[in-house]
Each structure stands twice: as C-alpha cells, then as structure tokens.
Amino acid sequence: MAQPDTFGRYRVIRHLGSGSFATVWLAHDDRLDTPVAVKVLAENWSHQLDVHHRFMEEARILRQADSAWLVRVHDIGTLPDERPYFVMPYADQGSVADLTAKGPLPLDEALRLLTEIGQGVTVLHRHGTIHRDIKPSNVLLQSSPVGQRVLVADLGFAKAIDGASGFTAAAGTPGYMSPEQRGPGGDLDVRADVYSLGAVAYELITGRRPPPPPVRVPPRRLRPGVPRALDDVIMSALAEDRAARPSDAKAFTDRIRAIRMTPDLRSQLPWWVRYRRAWQRAVAAGVAAAALVAGTTGAAASTVGALTEVRYAGDDLHLAVPAAWAQQFHNGRAVPSAVESDRASGVLVATDLDSWDDPEAAVAGVFAALLPGTGRDLDAMLTGSPCAGQAERRAFTGADWSGEIREWSDCPGQPTTVAVALLAARDHGTTLYLEVRRPAHSPNVIDRIIAATRLER
Numbered sequence: 533m534a535q536p537d538t539f540g541r542y543r544v545i546r547h548l549g550s551g552s553f554a555t556v557w558l559a560h561d562d563r564l565d566t567p568v569a570v571k572v573l574a575e576n577w578s579h580q581l582d583v584h585h586r587f588m589e590e591a592r593i594l595r596q597a598d599s600a601w602l603v604r605v606h607d608i609g610t611l612p613d614e615r616p617y618f619v620m621p622y623a624d625q626g627s628v629a630d631l632t633a634k635g636p637l638p639l640d641e642a643l644r645l646l647t648e649i650g651q652g653v654t655v656l657h658r659h660g661t662i663h664r665d666i667k668p669s670n671v672l673l674q675s676s677p678v679g680q681r682v683l684v685a686d687l688g689f690a691k692a693i694d695g696a697s698g699f700t701a702a703a704g705t706p707g708y709m710s711p712e713q714r715g716p717g718g719d720l721d722v723r724a725d726v727y728s729l730g731a732v733a734y735e736l737i738t739g740r741r742p743p744p745p746p747v748r749v750p751p752r753r754l755r756p757g758v759p760r761a762l763d764d765v766i767m768s769a770l771a772e773d774r775a776a777r778p779s780d781a782k783a784f785t786d787r788i789r790a791i792r793m794t795p796d797l798r799s800q801l802p803w804w805v806r807y808r809r810a811w812q813r814a815v816a817a818g819v820a821a822a823a824l825v826a827g828t829t830g831a832a833a834s835t836v837g838a839l840t841e842v843r844y845a846g847d848d849l850h851l852a853v854p855a856a857w858a859q860q861f862h863n864g865r866a867v868p869s870a871v872e873s874d875r876a877s878g879v880l881v882a883t884d885l886d887s888w889d890d891p892e893a894a895v896a897g898v899f900a901a902l903l904p905g906t907g908r909d910l911d912a913m914l915t916g917s918p919c920a921g922q923a924e925r926r927a928f929t930g931a932d933w934s935g936e937i938r939e940w941s942d943c944p945g946q947p948t949t950v951a952v953a954l955l956a957a958r959d960h961g962t963t964l965y966l967e968v969r970r971p972a973h974s975p976n977v978i979d980r981i982i983a984a985t986r987l988e989r
C-alpha cells in the first residue's frame with residue numbers, strides 16, 4: 533500500500549509495520565498535537581467478511597476494556613474504499629520482542645515486564661476475552677513519565693470466552709501457542725493464555741523461545757540462579773494438561789508478583805547476574821568517558837598474541853589484555869561483594885560487552901577492579917557459579933601479585949572458560965579482583981595477564 537497523506541484528521545508520517553491482516557502507520561493528530569498509530573485493514577482482506585468482523589471486534593474489545601495495560605482505541609473510521617481503521621496511542625519503544633532478541637533479560641526487569649503483561653491479560657480475562665496470541669511482538673512498549681509502560685496489543689485472534697468452544701480455525705503462534713490451540717475445533721478457555729504467558733516468561737528468562745510442548749527443560753537449566761519458585765510457576769504454566777496450570781492470568785501474575793517481592797531475591801542471584809544491570813546501564817557513558825591508553829607489551833608469542841596495556845584516566849591500574857580482546861571497553865561495572873554497600877567499580881575490556889554476563893556466549897575479555905585492603909575472602913564475594921561443575925582452584929604467586937584463581941571450564945554451549953582471581957598486591961594494601969573469559973585454546977593466558985598487570989606507584 534502506497535503511503536497515504538491522511539486517515540481522516542490524522543496526518544500520516546510513516547509506515548510502522550504490517551501484520552497478516554492489517555498495516556499500521558505512524559500518524560500525527562494535529563488537533564491534539566500527539567503522535568498516534570493507525571491500524572488499517574489490509575486491502576486484500578477487506579472483502580472477507582469474517583476478517584472484517586474480527587478487525588472491528590478487536591477495536592471494540594480494546595475500546596470496551598479501556599485499560600492502561602492494553603492498547604487503547606481512541607477513534608475509529610472508514611477510508612473512502614470502505615476499509616476500516618482504528619487509532620491507538622503510538623508505542624514509541626518498540627515491543628518486548630526487541631528486548632528478547634538481545635538475549636535473556638536481567639531478572640528484575642523480566643519480572644517487572646511479566647507482572648505488567650499479566651495485568652493486561654488479567655483485564656482481558658475479566659472482560660470475558662481470550663487473547664489467543666500472546667507473544668513478545670504483541671506486547672508493545674511506550675515511554676511514560678515514570679519509565680516504560682507495557683501495552684498488550686493485537687487482539688486479531690481474540691475471542692469471547694462464551695463462544696470459545698468449537699473454533700473453526702487453529703490460531704496462535706508456534707512456540708507460544710498452547711497444545712489445545714494446535715487443532716481446529718479446540719475447546720479453549722483462559723488457560724490457553726496462561727500457557728502463552730508461561731512461554732513469554734520462559735523466553736524473557738532464558739533468551740529462548742520454549743520448544744513445542746511438552747516442555748521438559750526448565751529455565752533453571754539454561755540460566756543458573758533462577759529462583760526455584762519462578763521455575764515452578766513457568767513450568768506449571770507450560771503444562772500440557774491445562775488443569776495443572778494456574779487457573780487464569782491473575783493466578784499466574786499473583787505468583788510472579790510474590791516472587792518479585794521476595795526480599796532476598798537479589799541475594800539469591802549468582803554474582804554475574806546480580807551485577808549485570810549496573811554495568812549495562814552505564815555502558816554508553818562509560819565508553820564515552822573512558823580513555824583507553826594502549827601500548828603493546830613485548831610478550832612472548834602465544835596463541836592469543838601479544839598483550840595490550842589498557843589504562844583508564846584517573847585509575848592507577850595498568851591492565852594487560854590480549855590485543856584481540858580489546859575491542860570494547862567500559863568502566864563502572866560493580867564488583868561482587870558480600871556487602872552491598874561495599875561496592876567498588878572496575879574496568880571491563882571484552883570482544884563484546886553485551887554478552888559478558890551470558891555464560892554461553894563466545895566472548896573473551898577481562899574485568900578488573902582494585903579493592904582497598906587485603907585479606908578478602910573470595911567465597912564471601914561469590915554466590916553461585918557461572919557454569920556447571922566445580923571450579924578448579926589454584927594458587928598464583930608472581931612478582932607483583934599473589935592469591936587464588938578459580939576456573940570453570942564446563943560452560944554450556946560455547947568453548948569458553950570463566951575464571952575469577954583475587955590477588956593481593958605485594959607491598960601495597962590493595963587487592964586485585966579479576967574475571968577472565970577466555971577461549972579454550974589459550975590455557976596460559978590468565979597467568980600472563982596477571983603477571984603483566986601492574987599498579988602505578
């Protein structure tokens with residue numbers, strides 16, 4: 533469809549996207565001076581009576597439900613060629629699918645989104661409607677004065693609960709669709725949406741869409757440190773037998789909300805998940821502010837090549853990393869600590885900052901921080917482990933540093949080894965905390981990094 537100039541009083545700005553039955557445009561309401569999204573029935577479907585009816589039904593349900601958790605419908609109209617359109621607020625931050633495309637979300641962020649999506653679906657269930665197509669791309673995000681607002685959208689497949697038996701056509705999206713939705717004529721109830729909520733939760737937590745039912749791998753297996761209660765509610769929502777699922781969106785959401793409120797949720801998380809958010813938020817500022825001073829040391833030839841010295845303005849740590857790893861850097865990520873208030877920040881140099889906390893990513897790099905004092909206890913700092921299996925522990929004694937190295941080589945998916953070291957500086961009341969992620973083919977690189985890292989005195 534060529535870009536029209538207007539839909540009624542709404543001035544068209546650009547195309548936002550097209551779904552199976554409709555096209556959505558960004559437009560401007562000049563009278564109220566606000567951006568809007570206008571959804572127009574697609575030309576090729578406009579003469580199909582059932583599609584036309586469903587389109588109008590979507591607008592009606594959204595208008596009647598009139599909830600802050602659902603996309604609201606402000607206006608409705610008809611084009612000169614008789615096609616209907618309806619007008620919604622513009623969701624300026626894309627959809628939850630844009631977030632899941634980047635991988636698993638920080639746990640607190642995932643729980644917030646799930647609670648809000650669950651509230652939207654609860655409104656629909658109270659209204660007597662089954663959504664039938666809940667998935668990340670159908671949950672839109674809009675900026676609000678207090679942050680970000682979730683809007684459940686796309687009710688193109690929604691049905692009244694009363695008329696939900698004996699559907700003539702299967703509807704939904706594989707991966708998010710309940711087993712009972714797979715065939716036509718299914719006898720559906722709100723627990724079909726509970727299954728989809730479980731599937732969205734699974735993807736937010738693990739970064740992966742669940743396999744077709746029956747789902748046998750719980751989120752915890754893919755993301756160590758997921759609280760047991762969260763694992764349980766997601767797996768029960770994904771039960772093949774709907775009698776085993778939470779009874780409706782409210783029951784599901786109440787359980788998610790309770791987990792979110794658990795006071796010690798944060799302390800249950802392993803250290804690399806707990807501190808993730810802090811550094812992610814600061815990446816852009818950190819990269820801009822950091823001054824990378826690189827000089828190659830004359831290190832002996834090795835499989836990862838020469839080391840590059842990295843130093844940040846205002847810091848007296850000269851960190852040495854393999855030159856090939858020094859692609860992105862950031863200063864400001866927090867160091868794990870047994871005491872929340874005792875947090876120092878450090879520098880991260882890696883091939884890919886965004887993947888640093890994902891134990892399955894093939895990322896290589898070094899995170900280093902200086903902590904005041906010596907005599908610190910690594911066990912008290914670290915909770916959980918990044919990969920399965922026991923860490924191999926060994927002592928390190930060098931000219932400048934001495935302490936302990938722990939290395940996990942049984943990391944899922946990728947040939948990456950994760951190591952953590954806590955090293956006291958010789959003749960200096962300082963401790964160096966190091967995290968190193970290295971490819972499997974460079975076994976002695978950690979010792980070389982420590983040996984070449986020095987303090988400016």
Ligand SMILES: Nc1ncnc2c1ncn2[C@@H]1O[C@H](COP(=O)(O)OP(=O)(O)OP(=O)(O)O)[C@@H](O)[C@H]1O
Pocket residue numbers: 548549550551552553554555556569571603620621622623624626627669670672685686688
């Ligand atoms: N209110 C809105 N604000 C911003 N973008 C929107 C809004 N409503 C829909 N969109 C975007 O418009 C596009 C088309 O949406 P639509 O609901 O028609 O179909 P879909 O969800 O992409 O696909 P399907 O209906 O086939 O599942 C999507 O990319 C969606 O994110």
